[in-house]
Amino acid sequence: MEAGFKRPVYASREYLLTETPPSNPQAGQHIWVLSLLGGGKPFPYLRTEFAEAQALLSSNGRWLAYRSTESRVQDVYVVSFPQFGQKAKDLH
Numbered sequence: 001m002e003a004g005f006k007r008p009v010y011a012s013r014e015y016l017l018t019e020t021p022p023s024n025p026q027a028g029q030h031i032w033v034l035s036l037l038g039g040g041k042p043f044p045y046l047r048t049e050f051a052e053a054q055a056l057l058s059s060n061g062r063w064l065a066y067r068s069t070e071s072r073v074q075d076v077y078v079v080s081f082p083q084f085g086q087k088a089k090d091l092h
Contacts, residue, residue: 010056011036015082017055017064018042029053031066033082045084057081 010017014036019029031046031053046052046066055066064081067074071089080086 009054012057012061014061015057017045017057019053019055031055031064045081046079 007019008016009019009031016034016036018032018034020032029051030044030048032042033045034040034042045064046055046068048068048070050068050070052066052068055064057064058081062081063078065076065078068077069075070077075089078088
């Protein structure tokens with residue numbers, strides 16, 4: 001696991017989501033996941049050159065919403081979970 005501060009932001013029955021300061025302080029935070037079903041190690045779910053924070057799982061656990069600076073401002077994105085795949089930007 002990467003050294004550094006981990007801050008819990010969300011927990012379900014199956015997963016704990018945390019934020020961690022990145023190696024590059026200008027990039028902001030990243031989303032890490034820890035399975036609570038036993039034996040797993042935390043892994044970076046979202047770890048890009050952008051800042052990702054405020055992760056939240058959907059009630060069915062199949063989607064993860066988070067804030068990112070990917071578009072150069074704080075926007076909300078939704079991605080499939082636990083396997084990263086489909087991604088959409090909140091267009092409200």
